[in-house]
Amino acid sequence: MYPFLKRTLDLLIALFGLVLLSPLLIAIAIWVKVSSRGPVVYAGVRVGKDGVPFRMLKLRTMVPNADRIGGSSTTADDARLTSAGRFLRRFKLDELPQLINVLRGDMSFVGPRPQVEWAVKLYTAEERRLLSVRPGITDFASLRFRNEAEILRGSTDPDRDYLEKIAPHKIHLGLYYVRHCSFVVDAKILAATLLALAGVDPSWCFPPAAARA
Numbered sequence: 744m745y746p747f748l749k750r751t752l753d754l755l756i757a758l759f760g761l762v763l764l765s766p767l768l769i770a771i772a773i774w775v776k777v778s779s780r781g782p783v784v785y786a787g788v789r790v791g792k793d794g795v796p797f798r799m800l801k802l803r804t805m806v807p808n809a810d811r812i813g814g815s816s817t818t819a820d821d822a823r824l825t826s827a828g829r830f831l832r833r834f835k836l837d838e839l840p841q842l843i844n845v846l847r848g849d850m851s852f853v854g855p856r857p858q859v860e861w862a863v864k865l866y867t868a869e870e871r872r873l874l875s876v877r878p879g880i881t882d883f884a885s886l887r888f889r890n891e892a893e894i895l896r897g898s899t900d901p902d903r904d905y906l907e908k909i910a911p912h913k914i915h916l917g918l919y920y921v922r923h924c925s926f927v928v929d930a931k932i933l934a935a936t937l938l939a940l941a942g943v944d945p946s947w948c949f950p951p952a953a954a955r956a
Contacts, residue, residue, distance in 0.1 A: 745926060753852055757845040768839055771802060771831065778827040781807035784840055789857035792877045797849040799857055800840035804828025815859050816901035819892040832892070835940065841880050853929040854879025855917035862910070873917045881936040882920055884913035886945040919950050 761768075772783045785805075786798040806812070809823040817824070817832075824832070831837040844850040850857065857878035866873070888894065888909055898904045920928070935945035 745924070748926065749851060749929065750848075753845050756852060757842045761842050761846070764839060764842075767836075771836060771839070774827055775802055775825075775831075779803075779806065779825045788860065789878065790860055790863045790874065791849055791857060792874060794863070794871075794874050796860065797844070797847075797857075799849070800843055802831055802837040802840060804831050804837050814900075814902035815861075816895060816905040817892055818895040818898055818901050820896050821892070821901075838880055845880070849877070851877040851879045853882060853920075853932050855882055855920060856885055856913070862906075865906075866914075870914050870918070872921050873914065876921055876924065881932060883916040883932065883949060886932070886935055886939060887916060887949060888913065889939060889945070916950070923950075 775783050781803055783803060785801045785803040787801070787810075788796050789799040791797045804825060805817075805821075805823040805828055806825060812823055813821070828837070841850060845852060854877050855873045863871075863874070891905075891909060894909065895901045895904055931948045935948035939945040
């Protein structure tokens with residue numbers, strides 16, 4: 744029952760959000776275009792529900808061909824970030840085009856963040872349970888590691904440090920979500936996400952184990 748309700752709410756909120764935020768999206772798109780050369784939108788391949796790949800949309804925050812210059816993990820002092828990109832990432836505004844992914848059915852508002860293909864290939868059989876639900880724009884792990892770029896600041900190998908220091912905790916939280924997905928859990932995560940954007944510590948919504956992660 745809840746999966747149907749969840750999808751219905753995703754559609755309604757995404758449609759309303761796109762209409763409401765379209766002026767902001769247009770303004771940001773113009774800023775991205777005039778501030779640096781390259782496309783406005785970045786469409787990176789991610790792995791979705793049941794292991795099906797899709798193109799996750801983001802406003803471009805890095806120089807063109809950034810994925811060929813460095814790895815898939817980004818640090819706070821990453822030279823590939825544009826001036827506009829640093830601002831957009833700080834306030835998560837680069838994620839706004841993912842409302843389109845939600846409408847398409849690629850993503851949900853709440854769910855484990857979609858990963859690149861090479862990271863998914865490293866999953867154990869248990870960890871592949873993360874692919875049993877639609878990936879989301881936000882989740883426990885996104886909130887717990889909202890300062891991920893700062894954690895990786897100064898790293899000489901961000902992808903390795905991500906796999907060793909961050910990924911295990913994210914996977915643990917993602918599996919917790921898969922086991923406990925419900926309307927109440929999703930509502931808590933969405934509320935914590937909105938409050939976090941306003942500067943409120945989101946740790947109140949974390950499952951007990953997250954405090955030790």
